[in-house]
Amino acid sequence: MPCPVATKATTRPAAAGWYPRQVADDGVDAPIDPARLVFDEQALALADDVWRVARRLTRDYQAAEDLVQEAYARAFRSWRSYEQGTNLRAWLLRILHNLAIDNARKKQRAPEQLGLEADDYYLYERLGGDPVADVDLLVERLSPGPVLDALGNLALPFREVVVLVDLGDLSYQEAANVLDIPVGTVMSRLHRGRRVLKKALADHTAEGAA
Amino acid sequence: MSTQARPAPCAHAERSMQSYVDRVLSVDEVEVVERHLAVCPTCAKCYRFEAGVRNVVRQACDEPCPDALRAQLRRICDDCDCDEIS
Numbered sequence: 001m002p003c004p005v006a007t008k009a010t011t012r013p014a015a016a017g018w019y020p021r022q023v024a025d026d027g028v029d030a031p032i033d034p035a036r037l038v039f040d041e042q043a044l045a046l047a048d049d050v051w052r053v054a055r056r057l058t059r060d061y062q063a064a065e066d067l068v069q070e071a072y073a074r075a076f077r078s079w080r081s082y083e084q085g086t087n088l089r090a091w092l093l094r095i096l097h098n099l100a101i102d103n104a105r106k107k108q109r110a111p112e113q114l115g116l117e118a119d120d121y122y123l124y125e126r127l128g129g130d131p132v133a134d135v136d137l138l139v140e141r142l143s144p145g146p147v148l149d150a151l152g153n154l155a156l157p158f159r160e161v162v163v164l165v166d167l168g169d170l171s172y173q174e175a176a177n178v179l180d181i182p183v184g185t186v187m188s189r190l191h192r193g194r195r196v197l198k199k200a201l202a203d204h205t206a207e208g209a210a
Numbered sequence: 211m212s213t214q215a216r217p218a219p220c221a222h223a224e225r226s227m228q229s230y231v232d233r234v235l236s237v238d239e240v241e242v243v244e245r246h247l248a249v250c251p252t253c254a255k256c257y258r259f260e261a262g263v264r265n266v267v268r269q270a271c272d273e274p275c276p277d278a279l280r281a282q283l284r285r286i287c288d289d290c291d292c293d294e295i296s
Contacts, residue, residue: 051275167271
């Protein structure tokens, strides 16, 4: 649905305060809104953060690329609904999350189950942690491959909370707004999700050492 | 070992660990936890280990946006002339 409120040049203005004018389809000069240019740069600067979250919410690279492109296209279209001064990362991640949910519905995935969880000190103890253990050496035994596998295998409702808080750097409240769930649910899913993650890491890492 | 099998201060420290590492405890709660960590090397190590695990997860996922996708996002941005009235 084209809405010729503003037209955009394909080149960015070199200095703040200046912006190009273009002739719109109806022949009337329409200036581009400078606030839109500010928004564009702010949004594009967050591409790494959005990508990291998308990579962990989707099963493969291509799906993550599609999701990020779709999210940015929607963000640029609806940029006026973003309120300057609020957390843009959270705003973009909400769009990303909603699209991911839509895609998941299209595929009609079965509701995902949570794996087995253990208590919070389980991984530490399984790796041989004791009062004289060198914590840094224990941490070094965890390698990226199994971490990514464990995260990928985490049921989606738990994975998305872990990803938004631990990778997206959102607060509990911001994650609750993105997911449209109560803060208490964010906390319980986060804590349980991390425990499942640590259980999976313990099983993998301890097996490897045995 | 289950939470119930730990001495009460250790069980309390374990319950508080995630909130502590996430920095969402109140000043008073932080004080209670830190008093315990100062006298309990086991819990202190578990806390350090937890922070280490978080770092490992972050590092494992630290993958920059591919250049081709970044360029594509710029094109999407430049091509988007319309405002969606929401």
